[in-house]
Amino acid sequence: MKGTSQHFRKSAIGGLVLGLTGFLAGYAQAACELKLGVVGTLSGPAAQWGLALKGAVDLVAAEYNAEGGVPVGSEKCRVAVSAFDGKYTAEGAAAGANALVSQGVKFIIGPIGSPEMTGLKPIAARNNLLVMGNGYAKNAIGPQWPLVFHNGPGPSGWADPIVKVAKAKFGIKKVVVVAPNDQGGTDIASVDAVAYKNNGIEAIEEYYQRGTSNFQPIVTRIINMQPDAVDTASSPPGDTGTMAKQLRQAGFQGPIGHLGGPGTEEIARIAGGIDVLKTFYWYEPIVVDEKIQELAAAYKKAFNTDRPESNLFFQWVGAARMVVKAISKAGTITDTQKVAEALRSLPVEDPNLGKGLWIGQEFFGINQELSFPFGIGTIIDGKMQPIVKQPAATGK
Amino acid sequence: MNEFISAGLIGVSLGAQYALLALGFTLIFGILGVVNFAHGGFYVAGGYIAYGFVSHLGVPYVIAVLLATLATGAIGYLFELFLVERIVEDHLATLMLTLGLYLTMSTGVLVAFGPESPQFQFPISGSLQIGKFHLPIENIVVLSICLLAIATVYLLMYKTDFGRALRALADDRQVAAAQGLRPRLLFPLAFGVACGLAGLTGALVTPILSLAPHVGDPVLATSFLIVILGGLGSIGGATIAAFLVGLVEAYSSVYLGGSKGALALFVLVLIVLVVRPSGLFGREVRGA
Numbered sequence: 087m088k089g090t091s092q093h094f095r096k097s098a099i100g101g102l103v104l105g106l107t108g109f110l111a112g113y114a115q116a117a118c119e120l121k122l123g124v125v126g127t128l129s130g131p132a133a134q135w136g137l138a139l140k141g142a143v144d145l146v147a148a149e150y151n152a153e154g155g156v157p158v159g160s161e162k163c164r165v166a167v168s169a170f171d172g173k174y175t176a177e178g179a180a181a182g183a184n185a186l187v188s189q190g191v192k193f194i195i196g197p198i199g200s201p202e203m204t205g206l207k208p209i210a211a212r213n214n215l216l217v218m219g220n221g222y223a224k225n226a227i228g229p230q231w232p233l234v235f236h237n238g239p240g241p242s243g244w245a246d247p248i249v250k251v252a253k254a255k256f257g258i259k260k261v262v263v264v265a266p267n268d269q270g271g272t273d274i275a276s277v278d279a280v281a282y283k284n285n286g287i288e289a290i291e292e293y294y295q296r297g298t299s300n301f302q303p304i305v306t307r308i309i310n311m312q313p314d315a316v317d318t319a320s321s322p323p324g325d326t327g328t329m330a331k332q333l334r335q336a337g338f339q340g341p342i343g344h345l346g347g348p349g350t351e352e353i354a355r356i357a358g359g360i361d362v363l364k365t366f367y368w369y370e371p372i373v374v375d376e377k378i379q380e381l382a383a384a385y386k387k388a389f390n391t392d393r394p395e396s397n398l399f400f401q402w403v404g405a406a407r408m409v410v411k412a413i414s415k416a417g418t419i420t421d422t423q424k425v426a427e428a429l430r431s432l433p434v435e436d437p438n439l440g441k442g443l444w445i446g447q448e449f450f451g452i453n454q455e456l457s458f459p460f461g462i463g464t465i466i467d468g469k470m471q472p473i474v475k476q477p478a479a480t481g482k
Numbered sequence: 483m484n485e486f487i488s489a490g491l492i493g494v495s496l497g498a499q500y501a502l503l504a505l506g507f508t509l510i511f512g513i514l515g516v517v518n519f520a521h522g523g524f525y526v527a528g529g530y531i532a533y534g535f536v537s538h539l540g541v542p543y544v545i546a547v548l549l550a551t552l553a554t555g556a557i558g559y560l561f562e563l564f565l566v567e568r569i570v571e572d573h574l575a576t577l578m579l580t581l582g583l584y585l586t587m588s589t590g591v592l593v594a595f596g597p598e599s600p601q602f603q604f605p606i607s608g609s610l611q612i613g614k615f616h617l618p619i620e621n622i623v624v625l626s627i628c629l630l631a632i633a634t635v636y637l638l639m640y641k642t643d644f645g646r647a648l649r650a651l652a653d654d655r656q657v658a659a660a661q662g663l664r665p666r667l668l669f670p671l672a673f674g675v676a677c678g679l680a681g682l683t684g685a686l687v688t689p690i691l692s693l694a695p696h697v698g699d700p701v702l703a704t705s706f707l708i709v710i711l712g713g714l715g716s717i718g719g720a721t722i723a724a725f726l727v728g729l730v731e732a733y734s735s736v737y738l739g740g741s742k743g744a745l746a747l748f749v750l751v752l753i754v755l756v757v758r759p760s761g762l763f764g765r766e767v768r769g770a
Contacts, residue, residue, distance in 0.1 A: 129597045129695065129696060130597070130694070134597075134598055137597065137598075267740065293739065293740055293741045294735075294740025295741060295743075295744040297699065297700045297703075299697060299700050300499075302492045303731060303733075303735030304735055306488050306489060306492060307736045307737075307740075310485055323599075332618075335609050335616060336609075336616045337609070355599060356599050356601070358603050358607070
């Protein structure tokens, strides 16, 4: 009887130990959480771009979570997203990065604009964060920031082919490139201006104070320069819409470009419709075909609402997927150096976006810029034209 | 020459809009001694209330503007009556309170309407072409209404008992109260009128520019600059300074460009404040 009792006790203890081990193993597995930080403009004139970024990362997290998580070594880690409004400012993005660091985040998707990139990079460098951002500044990425990647090419990649098309379609001989007078404006407008000049078009750069709400005086100044076209470069959609409306009210008949970022729907809303835009051309980061539409459907299915309006959403899905693939390949959710190495070695390929390239060596001195096929959008005589697909920009 | 006249017209148009905003701001400071950091919020609220009535309820724009003016005035009245009035003597507390109200209002608009600009257009479009000028008709209409509203404020302040009472309270609250004037009754009304002016400006101006939750930020900065330039609490000073700022902004932006133009404006304000620290028409507005 005593032997039976001892045997029972041993069995019970053994069972408890096994159970505890299993519980701890299960707990450890459940505790594996990959935190993706998002820093983007979630309010203000450029909110459309930030909402696209956040929506994309939410979708990628939902995709992996539906499969039980991201395979990392022998584990599957659930993906959690933590977002912060960078307000399109350096200080906002820096505050966001600091807040994410305090939450244990090692990977940041975003930010959106050059001012945000400028503010975020020092925090990222200090804390060894891997960043997949999107500023179009001339120093957005570089050899001094080996953990900072670019989710898509800036104007150095796509301005030249768009200018060639605009020149052929509209016969532009003189253009005024207008943008805000901070790094988010000057770095893009100056690259756009070089692209125009390289194509034999006289280009004048004109800058305004960010926060300007009434552009009538600047519009008057631009019209007095008698340009054939006005390129609003990286001016946010809110500013571009007001400027386009006031340019048309002031009698400007030429084409208006927006070689800086998408947002044509919002621009048209503010201007008063696409008939007010009349003749318009812009950089479209992604050409929405059937494969791309699958992402919109997936978003609708996952969140029961339409995907964010800006087509940057699709580009961000590709970028976020690349980062998560690299994490999985590297087999770590903490060693960002190892993940960066894995990311650099991954071929640029996405089931929805197609095949692309790693570029950036020539312009930035580092080959860490994702380049997928892009599009050129045009409105002619107030009618939206089909987006023309272009091969992935080579940056040369 | 065309350019010069065109810049002048733009400057007057800007000045009228700024004057309407600055009048409300300076009224609140001059009468209550409160720096209303929520002023931009009432501008945004005016725009969104008018937009809501027009787009969601199909109300004609003119009625929507009146309703937006009344609604923002009512919010201002209640805000003063129930919150500001309790701490009206504490300048720092009222500053924080109005700043808090602004953050609440802008976040509320963001949650209710989203961060993107809706389509909110002025009901009249087109431009008058006079020679080489293109003068948008909507700007002429808004300019006329702004001038009318400014004239109404002047009549209210200088030709009515209500205005005289408010000015008496602004001059010396204790003496005015001893004469039988009741600050607890008049202050909320003054606050309501000032906020209604900001709401009216928002309802009028956002359809010709753009409407978004953040558009109150530059409004607050501009109102503050104008009121400081004109002299805190001075109604005449704020009006003249508003037109001065509008003209300087227009001419400097047209002739110097957007960046240097903004710099020219701030340099002008700096010079004025060095020469006249109390502003162009500043005086000791709070004798008590």
